Amino acid sequence: MAITSVKNLKEFSTNNDRFEGAHLLCPGCAHSMIVRELMNCTDDNLVISSNTGCLEVSTAVYPYTSWDTSWIHIGFENAATAVTGAEAMYKARKRKGTLKDPDAPVKFVAFGGDGSTYDIGFQWLSGAMERGHDFTYICLDNENYANTGGQRSSATPIGATTSTAQAGTHSYGKKEKKKDIVSIMAAHGSPYVAQLAPNKWKSMAKGFQKALETEGPCFINTVSACTTEWKFDPKDTIHVTDLATDSLMFPIYEIIEGHELNILYRPKNIISVEDYLGAQGRYKHLFKPQNRHVIEQIQKDIDDNWARLQRREEARI
């Protein structure tokens, strides 16, 4: 496989972008940072499929496409199914010898938002994982249904206000905790599962390359800060992602073969989660005195999770 060098940023920047501008994602959206990085970390031909979501509606507005590779969209939930179908067809035609260029390296990638990964497309994703196709599924996790107006999804963390779980006099926003999708996918027996963030570009590029190289179904959850629904200034996308990884709200780690957990980024100074929450409008109400207990709860969850990850890394289970 023709992977590109990620030794340093200068060398990485010699890649030719295959994700074109003038798509209609919001200014400062992290989705396109992640997609660009995936397409730059390999020179192979890519077959990409997208679930319905911000990425799909914004990059294929008729009569334009922003994709310089093969790209398909079918329904809300079935990016995983569509791309594994393409992969099965590719293998069959390779076996029969009916491919035009059988030696050309091809990689299969599916993109989904958190709504279509955690909720609507979960069954399809789970099935594709179980069937063991050779593909990589990348979840662009912005913690709500941002495309349709910011409804809660099962990726929305506790305490965040969304258009269907609004904070007010009687509520502090969403009351349920976020689903641990990375562990769920690791439990499928996937050979490579990871949680990555665009601000740590090197670990993200390396993770993408590892997933593409690994034979079998790989899953990557990426943090995609949403300027519109998280309510921060578009210019602060990378800053907010920095806060997310440094406060360990989004720890960056990988799980190989379901048991070998490696933490890929350890912040030098772990910051308080209040810094992360305070940078976004969707958590503004938590700083009222009657909601302070939610912040304490979030901080406790983060500390517990970090301790658990470190123990898992040590114990290799």
Place this chain on the structure above:
Amino acid sequence: MSLQGNDNRGIRELGAEKKVGWDEVTQGVALNSFVGESENSAFLKAEERNYNDFNSYTATVASWRIIKPVYNRDICIDCQNCWIWCPDTSIISRDKQMLGIDYDHCKGCGVCVEVCPTNPKSLLMFSEAKDNNEALAGWPVKEKKVKN
């Protein structure tokens, strides 16, 4: 814009007498990014590619912008931070060198300015109406570190 090859898509198969096999099915809505072959797009720079009218590279979102980034070559250290984090593929970078900004595709989000590490910054946001040369003439000077 003309929709090339549209006349033999889809509809004709509905009236076809013999059943159409998987290999003969014409695509429903397929937009070709390039004119002709497109397999080696990873090895071609944007200016070497033969873009089709369907490719969004040929479109522009410049009208979204109310503020724009202006690039100062004299201060830039070619770290490529702006290139990797630009969400709109609008930083033109060739052979490890930053060349400038693609104002057709830039939406003016300002991420490039925030991630620029130089002092003073080699990218700054200005009003869309301001002339680039005028902006460069009034570039701020290096800030001295304030000792506490």
